[in-house]
Amino acid sequence: MALPLRYNFRNVVVRWRTTLFTVLGVAAVVAVFVLLRALARGIESTSGNTGDPRNILVVRKGSQAESGSLVTRTQFRTLQYFDEIARNERGEAVVSAELVMIVSAPRRGGAGEANTLLRGVTPRGMELRPQVTLVEGRWFQPGHREVVVSRRLSGRFEGFEIGGTLKAGPDHLKVVGIFDGQGSAFDSEAWMDADEARSIFDREQYSSVLLRPRDSAAAQAIILRLEQDKRLGLRGESETLYYSKQTMTAAPFRILGGILGVAMSVGAVFAAMNTMYASVAARTREVGTLRVLGFSQSSVVMSFMMEGTLVALMGGIVGCGLALALSVYVQARGVYFGTMDFQSFAETLFQFRVTPDLVGLGLLFSIGIGLVGSLLPALRASRLPVIAALKSV
Amino acid sequence: MEAPIVVIRDLSKIYRQGEVQVTALNRVSLQISAGEFVVLMGPSGSGKSTLLHIIAGIDRASSGEVRVQGINVANLDESQLADWRNQNVGFVFQSFNLIPVLTAHENVELPLLLTALGRRERRQQVDLALNLVGLGDRGHHRPDQMSGGQQQRVAIARALVTDPALIVADEPTGNLDARSAHDVLGILQSLSRDAGKTVLMVTHDPKAAVFGTRELHLEKGELARDLVQE
Ligand SMILES: Nc1ncnc2c1ncn2[C@@H]1O[C@H](COP(=O)(O)OP(=O)(O)OP(=O)(O)O)[C@@H](O)[C@H]1O
């Protein structure tokens, strides 16, 4: 049997000053680590849960994003009559030609301006996106300069409340409703009538076309047909696939998380190592005594590594607690974070959520810090010559 | 006479520090019988601690042979030696060497954690040992809540809890007042006389020597005198 854990635990408590510093250091590192992961995940889940797998989004060949795409009226007319497209109960083709514009609006609280996406959408387009539901006010009326904004944007931009205005090009749009996109990318958009949008911005073309094929075979057929039709110059892909590719915006967070994670864990490892070296130095005679009593070198190593891990794990628990508390607070207050989409330069809004698996990951991370940080001090303790150790004060 | 429990032949210990050689023990030969209470005396630097450490298996000889209960300890590797110490030798140090964060009970229990004993048996053994040194009611106290004499008695309980044949003590009364020293010596004496343990004790105190059954004097690493007391 090895040395009892309570021995380590009490030593940790007795040396509470150094313990506290290490615990707080590790806690900070683990909290940042968990939060960065939660942010990356928040962005991914926003893009990931957008769209309907049955829908196909059509953009110009060579365009990566809707906002940089142009679909001419001729192109749309050709596309519109594809007989693979489903029809609704009124016999209309379920296809929506839309205009996506970037507008700039003042942030609430005077924090400058930021870009946001304004989508000119048709009745079919709204049917194709049942995720988006009106929660306040009413929908815009065709032929009116009216706009409905997402609840997230409403909290973020000045004038984005019912009765407020949104400046679009030379015109002002009246906000008549608030919608909820249920965590999808549409939560970062404002919607208005497509024809009205084209007239305000004086655009002949559309940006993209969203359509519903009759079935999955028809979907494949449309994608293939567009790909092979070089003259038409359009590209189609599943709507969900399109949005999951937009997940690229999480990459900077992942990279930042990686770099920060490595740099900070090196710091945390050194903090843990320092504490454990001090602990070993202060307990040299104790180690000698334990060895005399018959405890092996490996049980001394284990004991000190346990102790280092215990300290780091306490830090991990505190750090995860902090991250969790922040996450709960942010959810409760409905605070959103914006990240710039590098293609449209519009903000994507998201929340982070610290899930149980992220907490688990954070705890594992802290255990790793503890194990690595205490390895060398533990080895030093185990290699102390017994008699010399006994003579130390 | 009982069969010898410790047999030492031509034992030497030489420390080398660069060019300088220190002969801590010089060809010491000696036998100790089971149940003896041997008091080891001699001037500072005469090699008393060194001899004690080698017999107890925490140091190794430079040459010569040491057998304890017929076992040549030089043939054991580090981990075998650790097990051997745990089962056969109890240690008492001048400065008690209790683990400060553990209670008296937990300190005494430490050597038993390396045995196959279950929790209940360990508890019984620890209570027995603490009662033997008169501290049955102090089990839950930490070392800093006890006097030096009490701490040393806890250390003796820890030394005898595994029921080892040999108990070694290096100046166990060196840090104690006269009264506590007397108690400690009395306990060691009864361990040898009543429990049949072999006790090997280093001391500078001639008054402590009278508790033993035999007095060994070391001088400059050599055995100078060997007196068996009446
Ligand atoms: N690690 C070491 N390296 C070099 N010399 C040592 C070492 N340990 C002990 N010695 C020397 O060996 C000799 C015997 O030391 P030892 O500790 O056995 O003496 P002692 O009789 O116990 O003395 P004291 O009564 O002061 O405790 C001394 O000269 C000491 O300096």
Ligand SMILES: [Mg+2]
């Ligand atoms: Mg000595």
